[in-house]
Amino acid sequence: MTNNDILSGLNPPQRKAVETVNCPVLILAGPGSGKTRVITHRIAYLVNILGIRPYQIMAVTFTNKAAREMRERLSALSPDTVKDITLGTFHAICVKILRQEAENLGLNRDFSIYDADDQLKLVKEAIKNCGLDSKNYTPGSLLSKISHTKSRLLSPEESALQGGSYYDEIAAKVYSNYQQLLEKNNALDFDDILLKTLRSLSSRPDILKKYQQRYLHILVDEFQDTNLVQYELVKMFSALNCNLCVVGDPDQSIYSWRSADIRNILNFEKDFPESETIMLEQNYRSTACILDAAQSIIDSNQERKPKNLWTKNDTGEKLKVLEAYDQREEARIVIREIENLTDNLNTPLGDIAVLFRTNAQSRAIEEAFIRHGIKYRLAAGTKFYERREIKDVICYLKYIFNPHDYLSLLRIINIPPRNIGKNTIESLKRWAYSIGTSEGEALLSLKSFDKDDTNNAFTPRSFRLLKDFSSNIGELMEMAQEMRITELLDRVLERVNYKSYLLTQPDGEDRWQNVLELKSVAQQYNDYSPSEGISAFLESVSLVSDTDNLGDGREGATLITLHQAKGLEFPYIFIIGLEEGLLPHYRSMDDPWQMEEERRLCYVGITRAKKGVYLLRAFKRMLMGTTQSNPPSRFLKDLPDNIVTGNQYGKEKIRTAGFNLHHRSKNETGEKPYFLPGKSAPHKQVKESKAQNIIGLKAGNKVRHPQFGEGIVVSIKPVEGDQEVVIAFNGDQVVLKRILLSYARLEKL
DNA sequence: AAAGCGTTTATTTTT
DNA sequence: TAAACGCTTT
Numbered sequence: 001m002t003n004n005d006i007l008s009g010l011n012p013p014q015r016k017a018v019e020t021v022n023c024p025v026l027i028l029a030g031p032g033s034g035k036t037r038v039i040t041h042r043i044a045y046l047v048n049i050l051g052i053r054p055y056q057i058m059a060v061t062f063t064n065k066a067a068r069e070m071r072e073r074l075s076a077l078s079p080d081t082v083k084d085i086t087l088g089t090f091h092a093i094c095v096k097i098l099r100q101e102a103e104n105l106g107l108n109r110d111f112s113i114y115d116a117d118d119q120l121k122l123v124k125e126a127i128k129n130c131g132l133d134s135k136n137y138t139p140g141s142l143l144s145k146i147s148h149t150k151s152r153l154l155s156p157e158e159s160a161l162q163g164g165s166y167y168d169e170i171a172a173k174v175y176s177n178y179q180q181l182l183e184k185n186n187a188l189d190f191d192d193i194l195l196k197t198l199r200s201l202s203s204r205p206d207i208l209k210k211y212q213q214r215y216l217h218i219l220v221d222e223f224q225d226t227n228l229v230q231y232e233l234v235k236m237f238s239a240l241n242c243n244l245c246v247v248g249d250p251d252q253s254i255y256s257w258r259s260a261d262i263r264n265i266l267n268f269e270k271d272f273p274e275s276e277t278i279m280l281e282q283n284y285r286s287t288a289c290i291l292d293a294a295q296s297i298i299d300s301n302q303e304r305k306p307k308n309l310w311t312k313n314d315t316g317e318k319l320k321v322l323e324a325y326d327q328r329e330e331a332r333i334v335i336r337e338i339e340n341l342t343d344n345l346n347t348p349l350g351d352i353a354v355l356f357r358t359n360a361q362s363r364a365i366e367e368a369f370i371r372h373g374i375k376y377r378l379a380a381g382t383k384f385y386e387r388r389e390i391k392d393v394i395c396y397l398k399y400i401f402n403p404h405d406y407l408s409l410l411r412i413i414n415i416p417p418r419n420i421g422k423n424t425i426e427s428l429k430r431w432a433y434s435i436g437t438s439e440g441e442a443l444l445s446l447k448s449f450d451k452d453d454t455n456n457a458f459t460p461r462s463f464r465l466l467k468d469f470s471s472n473i474g475e476l477m478e479m480a481q482e483m484r485i486t487e488l489l490d491r492v493l494e495r496v497n498y499k500s501y502l503l504t505q506p507d508g509e510d511r512w513q514n515v516l517e518l519k520s521v522a523q524q525y526n527d528y529s530p531s532e533g534i535s536a537f538l539e540s541v542s543l544v545s546d547t548d549n550l551g552d553g554r555e556g557a558t559l560i561t562l563h564q565a566k567g568l569e570f571p572y573i574f575i576i577g578l579e580e581g582l583l584p585h586y587r588s589m590d591d592p593w594q595m596e597e598e599r600r601l602c603y604v605g606i607t608r609a610k611k612g613v614y615l616l617r618a619f620k621r622m623l624m625g626t627t628q629s630n631p632p633s634r635f636l637k638d639l640p641d642n643i644v645t646g647n648q649y650g651k652e653k654i655r656t657a658g659f660n661l662h663h664r665s666k667n668e669t670g671e672k673p674y675f676l677p678g679k680s681a682p683h684k685q686v687k688e689s690k691a692q693n694i695i696g697l698k699a700g701n702k703v704r705h706p707q708f709g710e711g712i713v714v715s716i717k718p719v720e721g722d723q724e725v726v727i728a729f730n731g732d733q734v735v736l737k738r739i740l741l742s743y744a745r746l747e748k749l
Numbered sequence: 750a751a752a753g754c755g756t757t758t759a760t761t762t763t764t
Numbered sequence: 765t766a767a768a769c770g771c772t773t774t
Binding site: 061062063064065066089090091092113115116190191193194222225254255257258260357358359360380417421542543544545561562563564566567582585586587588601623624625 | 750758759760761762763764
């Protein structure tokens, strides 16, 4: 591999991004600007040209998928590098370090990793422990508050000292208790994995130094999505050598609600005054039209670094802005346009993605796709590791691996049913308390106790049931010391009769197949030593989401949220639901900061497209059980006229088509207003409405429509704030159309 | 344990 | 609208 191989084919800024290696570097990479290419070439440059050992490089990504992709591309460029480089997600890298250094840091290396589900259970428990009524304190909101607090590096004590509202006080109490519970279970949640690494290493400079010396170069992808803890980690690791290279695009920061802090990237230059900033502005993905549209939408944001995206690509087709009557028509229009693409332009379905703000929106599209026999794949919904049978089996392993893990024990203690009910569990808890240990340990201890020595903690029946289970699991724990992971799995399944249990359940056969699939996943860890194998397997199960498994099965159209679409690209993109309240979402309406994130979300969506963009909205739609009618998204209005086409009636009309009348009529009729009082209505009032022009239209009247021509009014009925007219148009054949009066520029004849 | 019933709630979810 | 939850009943 020569200098030339690595640098040729890069444009000047890309090349600079690869070659600037002796100071902190900020790479602002616009969408489609060859970001991954730059990172992989930079690593190859470090290794093959500068002779840095791969062992001394750390490359951090946000998803396992990104890590995998980077590994693949890097191995094509510099095959030997991938063996020794530290390349993974923040979480994966930190777990490795924690396990590696457990002894030095005074940690138990067999910790469990708790996912969102587990966390929620602990929060509920914590709420109970604090003597609070979970009716008044929803576990979910407390959990997210706790997570935000952790991401801001605050301990329970510190957050208690912060003061604040009554609710904050409660949250601090629950946080404290929650943290104790984690500790008791010898478990870390996702935040802890990072926090623990940061805290324990910074309190042990001697150990930290080892890592600081080792990592001569650190690269971070998607830097706009880092939270404070991650930023501090990166700073900590790079403090000695200062060769930190961060890559990202502030305009694509869409995870603030998960504590991602866009200021990390916006203020990078201030934090590292000696850093160099490199802008990657040439786009290789999209047509000029699409790029223009994206740029004109993002330009309205205040809190951003201006960028000048450009491309050598063709101008391409204009963006199609299409208006539908309701969500069903919206779906029909999507299908109409998809069929046009596939039938007339020979576009494979796999080239098409439909993007939406909320998962609920996919329903109408799915139904229509099914009706029309259009194949699709839904990004959400393939949650392998969330299946009950998978969780069951994994919890057996988790408990075997970490006997303090009461949460996992609780899940399996009576699955398959072994008559261990609430009372028996209560007695186990009492017993654990009385001997001063965790429930999990207490259960195991039973095998060396006689009923008479347990201080009447148990009824004879409870004791027998628990002891049986205890010795069964105890033996499995011994086997875990000397068996390969798949063997152990087999023993577990066999010992507890899991298969025959599953087969008594609905869909048992399918679910058993899932278990077998899990076993085949485990097979990858058979080369490890027994204890390493179970640890690595559990780690991968805990840290890898299966959304990764969306895979490249590109036979059907892709249905996906705007958030999930980040990082992907498709020749054709449909964004649906471009309405005030949906995109931008109503929860962001009263906060300019959040509104900017909605705008970024829209920007992310549009920049996914290579060739064509369709932007759809519905005049009314069913949302949360009520029919809502919301104005067109403000984002539509930012698109310059010369790059859009479609069935919209021009921008003025979008603004004036009488939508505000709908709002008003809703409030007057006592319906729940969509925009809650106090939240600003998004649009200035404009009174004019076409509907006024043809007051007194009746069935039987002759009318002319600008597109459909002459027709006869079949019926007319009032709908909220408007009139719905059914008209029979007589073209080649008679066609019935349902039309809203305020839209249709009808002429009475 | 499971089934039935009323109540509550509804944005996004890289690890 | 519809699903998820928690409580009561069988």
